[in-house]
Amino acid sequence: MTSLPKQTDRKLGLVIDLDTCVGCHACVISCKGWNTENYGAALSDTDPYGAEPSGTFLNRVHSYEVQPASGAAQLVHFPKSCLHCDNAPCVTVCPTGASYKRVEDGIVLVNESDCIGCGLCAWACPYGARELDALEGVMKKCTLCVDRIYNENLPEEDREPACVRTCPAGARHFGDFADPDSNVSRLNRDRGGIDLMPEQGTKPVNKYLPPRRKDQTAEIDVLAPFLEPVAEDAKGFMAWLDKTLEKF
């Protein structure tokens, strides 16, 4: 049913720490690996070794440059996957009921055998979290590794999403936002977690922890003022070249 539940028993989701992410794309690869080999249709690639490779991914890492009013610019690596929104617009637009949000844990899923591949849910998502698979013709999205987190065949430490399990920097955290004392709730509170595009009214569950301020140092080294100054005026051939070129 594509009506959204009024409330979910648990709110499973991710906290992504933009201060810690090093942009290695390991989460992208582990996500693709797990979700190609397990639940649902494989994430296909078209022309993988050709001139124009393209493929379905449920998680992609962007990089942004943030230029503050003063000081050096900061580079922020920005992994983006489904935010499992409380007010998920992708669910209500689905004509077949293939898209749904689970009452028990809030995970947004696609029942692939009901999906007609109309693409409307991807149109409704502001985050680009849904991709229509080019070969299977069905909509693919992050499942929060629903086939890992409850999987009793896996060792307990592996019962978390593949992206979280693999992150070498510890920039991704998985937990229940409905529990105020969970790891993700505490991180979100302590570090002032951000909602992406709050103006879209989607009420995303996943939160992003903003990068910490860089240290501000007035000088590179205390001895710097005593170093020989860098010559500003050219001499010899360079001076002649400079003067000659100035004339034109």
Place this chain on the structure above:
Amino acid sequence: MHPAPSVIIFTTLSGLGFGLLTFLGLGMPGVTGWTAFAFFTIAYLLAVGGLAASTFHLGHPERAFKAFTQWRTSWLSREAWASAGALLVMAIYGFLLVFHDTRLAPLGWLGAALSLLTVFTTSMIYTQLRTVPRWNTPITPVKFLALSIAGGALLSGEVSIAIVAIAAAGLVVVASWIVGDTRFAEAGSDLSTATGLGRFGTVRAFEPPHTGTNYLLREFVYVVGRKHSAKLRLIALLLMVALPVIALALPFNHIFAAVAVLSHLVGVFVARWLFFAEAEHVVGLYYGKR
């Protein structure tokens, strides 16, 4: 947004077809017998042909019947119901007109209402999307309905109504362009809100997630047609409004009528192409594109 030919053909043709069905349902023109058969054939070819074209963009057309299930929340599902209802009611109404020379007026009114409802549900599929601010405004359904009524009046041969309806639709289309041009800025999404990083400084997309393209860029980021949008808008207005109105205002002649219909159809195609090509999805922001 990527202007997919199947969706442009679908919305244009079925809009015209349901417009014609609306007028036939209202008894304009009050035809019976084989003349009615000809009118209904044209209307059904346009409406059903458009619906068939729309299934070409589905990944799994064989499951299309499942789209009837979610009418409580989904405008696409409601469109399926409204179109099936309109086509069914108008088929009974048309059958009685063609083979029994009988006009059941209330049935025609119901069919007309369902036909307009179908066009309205189609428009709401686009209007509901907050992710595409240009569409997310009340003028979108007004535009779809105005164009459908104008096309229906033209095809049904109601000349005096058609001249007024086409001119009115032209005004609505122009208004939708004016409203739409500022909608993205008004909606308030930019790279700063998309990343939440605006509080630290000016955000710039530094590196995309991959060197190639992907589904999102193919589907939502389309910039080719935009640089010619002013010229295409003019072409759309000339073909959709100016030429048909002139052709209709001249003394009646079948060639002028054919020119009016063809010109209007091509004009609506151009306008509908622009409707998609000019629409910007907020996901483009993440890629530093619009």
